[in-house]
Amino acid sequence: MTDRDYDVIVIGGGNAALCAALTAREAGASVLLLESAPREWRGGNSQHTRNLRCMHDAPQDVLTEAYPEEEYWQDLLKVTGGLTNEALARLAIRASSTCREWMRRHGVHFQPSLSGTLQLSRTNAFFLGGGKALLNAYYRSAEELGVHIRYESPVDRLELSDGRFVAAYVGAERIAARACVVASGGFESNREWMREAWGQVNGEWPADNFLIRGTRFNMGVLLKFLIGAGADAVADPTQSHCVAIDARAPLYDGGICTRVDSVSLGIVVNKHALRFYDEGEDFWPKRYAIWGRLVAQQPGQIAYSVIDAKAIGRFMPPVFPGEKAATLPELARILGLDAAALVGTVNAYNAACRPGTFDHAVLDDCATSGLTPPKTHWARAIDTAPFYAYPLRPGITFTYLGVKVNEQAAVHFAGRASTNLFAAGEIMAGNVLGKGYTAGVGMTIGTAFGRIAGAQAAAAAIQGEMHAAA
Numbered sequence: 001m002t003d004r005d006y007d008v009i010v011i012g013g014g015n016a017a018l019c020a021a022l023t024a025r026e027a028g029a030s031v032l033l034l035e036s037a038p039r040e041w042r043g044g045n046s047q048h049t050r051n052l053r054c055m056h057d058a059p060q061d062v063l064t065e066a067y068p069e070e071e072y073w074q075d076l077l078k079v080t081g082g083l084t085n086e087a088l089a090r091l092a093i094r095a096s097s098t099c100r101e102w103m104r105r106h107g108v109h110f111q112p113s114l115s116g117t118l119q120l121s122r123t124n125a126f127f128l129g130g131g132k133a134l135l136n137a138y139y140r141s142a143e144e145l146g147v148h149i150r151y152e153s154p155v156d157r158l159e160l161s162d163g164r165f166v167a168a169y170v171g172a173e174r175i176a177a178r179a180c181v182v183a184s185g186g187f188e189s190n191r192e193w194m195r196e197a198w199g200q201v202n203g204e205w206p207a208d209n210f211l212i213r214g215t216r217f218n219m220g221v222l223l224k225f226l227i228g229a230g231a232d233a234v235a236d237p238t239q240s241h242c243v244a245i246d247a248r249a250p251l252y253d254g255g256i257c258t259r260v261d262s263v264s265l266g267i268v269v270n271k272h273a274l275r276f277y278d279e280g281e282d283f284w285p286k287r288y289a290i291w292g293r294l295v296a297q298q299p300g301q302i303a304y305s306v307i308d309a310k311a312i313g314r315f316m317p318p319v320f321p322g323e324k325a326a327t328l329p330e331l332a333r334i335l336g337l338d339a340a341a342l343v344g345t346v347n348a349y350n351a352a353c354r355p356g357t358f359d360h361a362v363l364d365d366c367a368t369s370g371l372t373p374p375k376t377h378w379a380r381a382i383d384t385a386p387f388y389a390y391p392l393r394p395g396i397t398f399t400y401l402g403v404k405v406n407e408q409a410a411v412h413f414a415g416r417a418s419t420n421l422f423a424a425g426e427i428m429a430g431n432v433l434g435k436g437y438t439a440g441v442g443m444t445i446g447t448a449f450g451r452i453a454g455a456q457a458a459a460a461a462i463q464g465e466m467h468a469a470a
C-alpha cells in the first residue's frame with residue numbers, strides 16, 4: 001500500500017489516538033497512525049493513567065452503587081465553574097457508560113479499587129496494569145486489525161484547503177489521506193510555550209520551575225499550527241491540571257508515584273517558612289489538583305509539606321522518602337529554610353489548634369482558631385518527632401488550551417466545522433474542561449471523542465471515495 005492509499009491518518013499515539021484508529025479501522029477504513037515517540041516511549045500521558053470515570057445507574061462489575069449522568073454532570077459543572085460545553089460534556093459522560101465493553105474487546109482488563117483508592121470505587125474503573133497495559137492492549141489489537149503504525153514520526157504541519165485536510169508532513173515527507181484525526185495531546189512539554197503563557201511574575205518566570213508529570217513528546221506543534229491556520233481555540237493557555245509533586249521528581253515522566261499526598265495531614269510552608277493556604281479545606285482527592293497552582297504562585301515556585309510522626313502510615317508514600325529530622329531546626333537546616341521562621345510558624349500553628357476528634361476519613365472538627373490562613377480540618381499539633389518534609393513543585397499533568405470541536409469531533413474554522421479533520425483527547429479537552437478537574441475525566445474525554453472522531457473520519461473518507469467514484 002502506498003501512503004496515498006490511506007483513508008484515515010491518526011496523529012498521536014496515546015489513548016485518544018488509539019481509540020480513533022481502532023474505531024476507524026473497525027468501520028472499514030485503512031488507517032495510518034503517526035506517533036512522534038519511539039516505540040519504547042509510545043503512549044503519551046495515557047501510559048501513566050490508572051482509571052476512567054464512568055457513569056452507571058446500578059453496580060457494574062468493578063463499579064459499586066450508582067453514578068448517574070446528572071451527578072457526573074454536576075461534578076463537572078462544579079469543578080469547571082461553568083467553563084464547559086454541556087452538550088459535549090454530556091456526550092462524553094453518556095459514552096462512559098458503554099465504552100468498557102468495547103475496551104474489553106480490544107484487550108483492556110479492569111480491576112476493583114484497591115486500598116488507598118477505595119473512595120473512587122463508585123465512580124472510577126481502574127485498568128488492570130494501569131495505562132501502560134491498556135496502551136499495550138490497544139497497540140496489539142490495532143496491529144492485528146491492520147492499522148499501520150509508524151513511530152518516531154512527528155508531524156510538523158498539515159496541508160489544509162478551505163478547512164479540509166489534504167496531507168500531513170513528517171519533515172519533508174508528504175502523506176495524503178482522505179480524512180485525519182489529530183490526537184497529539186496538549187503543549188505541556190513545550191517549556192518555551194509554557195514560559196510564554198505564564199509570563200514573568202515579580203521578576204520570575206514561574207514556568208521555569210514546573211515539572212511535567214507525563215511525556216516529553218506533547219510539544220503542541222499541531223495545536224499551534226491549527227490555531228495559526230485559523231482553527232477556533234478554546235480555554236486559557238495557563239489553565240491545566242497541575243498537582244503539587246515531589247520537587248526531586250524528574251523533569252518528565254515522573255508519573256503518579258511522585259505525587260505528594262501528605263498535605264492535609266500537616267502544614268505547607270513556602271521558602272520563607274510561611275503558610276499560605278488552608279491545608280485542610282476539603283478531602284484530598286477533591287483538593288490535590290489545586291495545590292500545583294498554589295505552589296506556582298509562591299516565590300521560587302517551591303513549598304514544603306511538613307508533618308510529624310503521627311501522620312506516617314496515613315497517606316500513600318511517594319517514591320522518594322521524606323526528609324527526616326529529630327527536631328524542627330534540624331529539618332529547616334536540611335530544607336535550607338530559616339530555622340527560627342519555621343519554628344515560629346509551627347509554634348503559631350500548634351497554639352491555634354483547637355481540641356477535637358481527629359478522623360482523616362471525615363471532615364472532622366480539628367480546626368485552628370485565630371490563625372491566618374486557617375486550617376479547617378485535621379489540624380493537629382506538629383509536636384511528635386521525628387519530623388518529615390517533602391519539597392513540592394508544580395507538576396503539570398496536561399494543558400487545557402485546545403481546538404474547538406462539535407459533537408462530531410470536527411475541528412472548527414471561524415465557526416465552520418471541517419468535513420474531514422477531527423480532534424480527540426487533550427488537544428480538544430478544553431471544550432469540556434475550561435478549568436478544574438475531576439479524577440478520571442481525561443480518559444473519559446479521550447475515549448469518547450477518540451471513538452467519535454475515528455467513526456466520523458472513516459465515514460468522511462469512505463463517503464468521499466464514493467463521491468469520487470460516482
Ligand SMILES: Cc1cc2nc3c(=O)[nH]c(=O)nc-3n(C[C@H](O)[C@H](O)[C@H](O)COP(=O)(O)OP(=O)(O)OC[C@H]3O[C@@H](n4cnc5c(N)ncnc54)[C@H](O)[C@@H]3O)c2cc1C
Nearest residue numbers: 013014016036044045046050051155214425426440442443
Ligand atoms: C501522571 C499522570 C496520571 C494521569 N492519570 C490519569 C487517570 O488515572 N485518569 C485519567 O482520566 N487521566 C489521567 N491523566 C490524564 C490523561 O493522561 C490524559 O487526559 C489522556 O491520556 C489524554 O490522552 P491523549 O491521547 O489525548 O494524549 P496523550 O496520551 O498524551 O497522547 C498524545 C500523543 O501524541 C503524540 N504526539 C504529540 N505531538 C505529536 C506530533 N506532532 N506528531 C505525532 N505525534 C505526536 C505523543 O507522542 C503522544 O503519544 C494522567 C496524566 C498523567 C501525566
